[in-house]
Amino acid sequence: MVALERHADLPLRPDYTLDQPRHLYSAEDHAVWRLLFQRQARLLPGRACGEFLAGLRGLGVAAAHDDGGGVPDFERLSDLLDRATGWRIVAVPGLVPDEVFFGHLAERRFPATWWLRRRDQIDYLQEPDVFHDIYGHVPLLMNPVFADYMQAYGRGGLKAMRLNALHRLARLYWYTVEFGLIETPEGLRIYGSGILSSKGESVFCLESAAPNRLRFDLRRIMRTKYRIDTYQKTYFVIRSFAELFEATRPDFAPIYAALEAEPDLGAADVIEGDAVIARGTLDAREGGWESGRADV
Template identity: 65%
Template sequence: MNLSAATPEATEASFAGTMTAKLKEQFDAGLLSGQELRPDFTIAQPVHRYTETDHAIWRKLYDRQASMLQGRVCDEFLQGLVTLGMERDRVPEFDQLNEMLMRATGWQIVAVPGLVPDEVFFEHLANRRFPASWWMRKPEQLDYLQEPDCFHDVFGHVPLLINPVFADYMEAYGKGGLKAARLGALDMLARLYWYTVEFGLIRTPQGLRIFGAGIVSSQGESIYSLDSASPNRIGFDLKRIMRTRYRIDTFQKTYFVIDSFEQLFDATGPDFTPLYPELAALPTLGAGDIVAGDQVIHAGNREGWADSDDI
């Protein structure tokens, strides 16, 4: 997914080159070879192409994360993992997961080779389809890779789609994304996705817990996000988040904390159309900034923060 365009014209102009290069890269890597790429950028999950190494990596990552997330991840995620009956020994077949997912919330997983166009991504979400990369990371990428693989997409994202409120939020986000693409506001909406769906924390009676998939699927960030004194932890504020840049190359400088999934859904329910010009007139904030009005749960000590630019 590419959410960096500033205007519809820029989106269209840059997209063709980006997608052509990305699809060529995916083809050269064998991610498309011998498979039909449908108009919606989905493919049939090529289950036959998973190797014993792929299954071993899935098993190692699953065991590591499932064990360490106890007491760290929100109960809704753990319940989703149990309800789905997700396999730990091998890469799951999407069709099997979809049987339970469809019964629970009407969502389904669709296989994609990797990057898909913005509007295709939003169209899938708006129709309760979650695009998941089919391929598994390599052994040398166990702890970090630049693009989301099957483990990140399936283990990290899918369990929460069992939760009715979060499932509704994701559908609403997809519909909002289609509108934002027409209004040239994808950069602002991308920040909302990043700081909630990917790197969100939630307040519970037991303390802060993880719900973002980018944290859930990362051993290092599962520890860092809750235990490190380095990052800021700030209460959820929709407008604040949509003005805040983020990190793609390091752990986050700031995590935003919701009180509940209901709060998240209610805050993002109204039409964002009048919000975009209001936010565009305000300065964009750095990933590590703390500003007046923030509900500061923890002010980070900034130790180890990278000097490279925020996105």
């Protein structure tokens, strides 16, 4: 693994980007990437949405470029992405300030962490690494509708910061971009990057009886807390990316104002008015929910 703290001296630009330090990837890093990739490649057919799988093929991530299979070259991927939807990938050292993150998205630049987890972190890493960002997020940016949604989200984030409503928009990102499900003629499929890059949650979100699966509702999501340390207690399901984009097209300022009078909801709550696709058993043993950590 290329540990972030060991390379704090890498030169950063004012927008927190840097040139992807490909020379720092070790043979072990490339081997870990291959392991993660091959594991998800076996799991995701029949579970991931078609748009994600098409994006993965279009980017050629499976070919893994000139190194025989390993961490992809951001510039090569950016050139393909740019031709498809006008997006590019920019390397960042990890999590960046909110205004920087939203600013990049608003300009159709996706900030991707450049370093990769260690082999002993293969099943769980709390902060995003290059596998989560590139494998989980980037393929859907090949889809024009989802690409436009992400740019709109970036613009909305800058506005939410001015309105002190960032927690509302963070919940939308969490329950769509990171942990969203989509309804297809073949059944529910995954489009959220946090699931797509996770072996365990790729199976859990669709096949476990534990979590709730509710129909997408913008205001409902903005009231709903979430967990960052376990599988999700509730997944929200969209009918299409067009539905998602249309639901988020209006000005959110009146919505934020109206929600100030509404109480927050817990991650496991099911309330009157929810369109329930499947009500979960909320079996803590399946979801890893025993810790008692508060929702955020």
